Amino acid sequence: MLTEEKLREYARLLVRVGLNVQEGQRLVISSPVECAHFARLCAEEAYAIGCGEVVMNWHDDALTRMKYLHAQERVFDEVPLWRQHFFNDHALEGAAYLAISATDPENLKGVPPERIVRSQRASGKALRDFDRLQMCSGFPWCIASIPIPSWAETVFPGESEAAAMDKLWDAIFRAVRIRGDGTAVEQWERHLATLHDRTEKLNALRFRSLHYTNALGTDLTVELPQGHIWEAGNDVTLSGQAFIANIPTEEIFTSPLRTGVNGVVYASMPLVNDGAIIDRFHFVVKEGRIVEAHAEKGEEALHAAISVDEGASYFGEVALVPYDSPISNQRLLFYNTLFDENAACHIAFGEAYPCLEGGQQMTKEELKAHGLNDSITHVDFMVGTADLSIVGTTQDGEEIPVFINGNFAPAFS
Numbered sequence: 001m002l003t004e005e006k007l008r009e010y011a012r013l014l015v016r017v018g019l020n021v022q023e024g025q026r027l028v029i030s031s032p033v034e035c036a037h038f039a040r041l042c043a044e045e046a047y048a049i050g051c052g053e054v055v056m057n058w059h060d061d062a063l064t065r066m067k068y069l070h071a072q073e074r075v076f077d078e079v080p081l082w083r084q085h086f087f088n089d090h091a092l093e094g095a096a097y098l099a100i101s102a103t104d105p106e107n108l109k110g111v112p113p114e115r116i117v118r119s120q121r122a123s124g125k126a127l128r129d130f131d132r133l134q135m136c137s138g139f140p141w142c143i144a145s146i147p148i149p150s151w152a153e154t155v156f157p158g159e160s161e162a163a164a165m166d167k168l169w170d171a172i173f174r175a176v177r178i179r180g181d182g183t184a185v186e187q188w189e190r191h192l193a194t195l196h197d198r199t200e201k202l203n204a205l206r207f208r209s210l211h212y213t214n215a216l217g218t219d220l221t222v223e224l225p226q227g228h229i230w231e232a233g234n235d236v237t238l239s240g241q242a243f244i245a246n247i248p249t250e251e252i253f254t255s256p257l258r259t260g261v262n263g264v265v266y267a268s269m270p271l272v273n274d275g276a277i278i279d280r281f282h283f284v285v286k287e288g289r290i291v292e293a294h295a296e297k298g299e300e301a302l303h304a305a306i307s308v309d310e311g312a313s314y315f316g317e318v319a320l321v322p323y324d325s326p327i328s329n330q331r332l333l334f335y336n337t338l339f340d341e342n343a344a345c346h347i348a349f350g351e352a353y354p355c356l357e358g359g360q361q362m363t364k365e366e367l368k369a370h371g372l373n374d375s376i377t378h379v380d381f382m383v384g385t386a387d388l389s390i391v392g393t394t395q396d397g398e399e400i401p402v403f404i405n406g407n408f409a410p411a412f413s
Helices: 004-018 033-048 061-070 072-076 081-093 114-124 128-135 148-153 161-175 184-205 299-305 363-367
Strands: 026-032 053-059 096-100 139-146 207-213 219-223 235-236 242-244 252-254 261-265 271-273 274-284 288-297 315-320 348-349 378-382 389-394 399-404
Touching: 004 033, 004 096, 004 139, 026 033, 026 081, 033 096, 053 061, 061 207, 061 242, 061 378, 072 114, 072 348, 114 128, 114 299, 139 242, 148 161, 161 399, 184 235, 235 271, 271 299, 271 378, 274 299, 288 299, 315 378
Parallel strands: 026 053, 026 096, 096 139
Antiparallel strands: 207 219, 207 389, 219 261, 235 242, 252 315, 261 274, 271 274, 274 288, 315 348, 348 378, 389 399
């Protein structure tokens, strides 16, 4: 049940733990206008702990759709100077960034995909500093969600708006460990300790490759670069400020070798990307590159997503998420990648996180020289199933089970 106490506990979790906002630090909140009440609670919490200033970046599904359908062509090839400065300057300053992710999963249905791709390319060039610093933890950032009616009704079709909203609130609170009893921070500390323990075990093994198989037809080998490291959802900025990039987070992830992915991989859940639902899709991959992409629903949108730039057709992340997790156990399709990616193992095409020893301090050129992918996009899609098997091969050829029947093997439990 939604209560003011739960809302405030959620806002407190995001500001104090997710972002760990420091005294005097600026906080940028990006939020749908429909989420204004919760955004204000987050701002109130930030000011209560000494935040220097809260700056809002409002957006709206209806206006976004109007723009992509009716704006003049030139709009999709440019980014206004004020917007460039807004994101890049705050990132360079080290401001904290909270993104409240809530949108209609099919808000851009019917929009010409080339308009979306052109806009992404323009933003990728104009917001280069913001994107670079976000990927290498140059500033604290956190993505979280609250319900809006159009999203809730997609997740719970056939329910009234009020009932759908209540159910989605309950599902989100379970996913982020909010009970309304003030113990969320305590629960997150225990959860992060578990993730840390697993990353330590994986890092000690120094795998050369991972082999994914399941009954859907996935048969994929993923080579890992020399010096790769596994990371969890909590991170530390270059200046030493701890933060959690996604709330919720259940994943442990690393970056694959750009040219070392081969085989076939099937998505286990629909993907919501750029206002479109892509479902029942798979990729054929050779030497890291996606050479075939097929979908029963949204294939045009899928082809657009992997053609944003050259790096969009290569992979940038492999993430391990147990099938037995607080999100997966709800047996609910959220139609929101923030939640769905934390219900199953996933892989991302596009930009790689700098998951290398000393990677945060490396330039783009140095990361590429170490075998990591470079792109202006990063899209997670889910591959985990109840029967997923992942076998790791060490540098000396030893094969070690990492996942058995969708969950971590006993050695990592």
